Amino acid sequence: MDTTLEQTARARLITADGWELPVPATLRYVSTDPLAVHVDFPPEASLDGEAVSWTFARALLEEGLEGQAGAGDVHLWPCGGSRTVLELHSPSGLALLQFDTPALRRFLLRSYAVVAAGQEDLGAAVDRGLSTLFGTV
Numbered sequence: 001m002d003t004t005l006e007q008t009a010r011a012r013l014i015t016a017d018g019w020e021l022p023v024p025a026t027l028r029y030v031s032t033d034p035l036a037v038h039v040d041f042p043p044e045a046s047l048d049g050e051a052v053s054w055t056f057a058r059a060l061l062e063e064g065l066e067g068q069a070g071a072g073d074v075h076l077w078p079c080g081g082s083r084t085v086l087e088l089h090s091p092s093g094l095a096l097l098q099f100d101t102p103a104l105r106r107f108l109l110r111s112y113a114v115v116a117a118g119q120e121d122l123g124a125a126v127d128r129g130l131s132t133l134f135g136t137v
Contacts (some may be wrong), residue, residue: 003114013096013097023045027104036058040052056070061076074089
């Protein structure tokens, strides 16, 4: 059975001059993709007016709530006791966002209620990934 968990979150975009701009976001977890979490931003939050979704490992989210984590396009780290920074790299540039840590932690715990850590069906996830990469070749 496919279960999708969604939770709205308040994010703050940190601008180059240090301003914090509110940005709507939705945290999403799908049981058929058990190793990943998604952060969805609506069209009005992007430069090109298109909805944007970032996908990264659920384990990275857990790690980033406790300390600096990530390599490549996604980095996370705690910022004080109540905020977590999410740094996103793309060909268009860099986005630095802050989320309320309790909201991220609540979302992570809710995702573990859907699919417990260590209970992910890796075979199915690998098959889906290979199908996405290679299609019906």
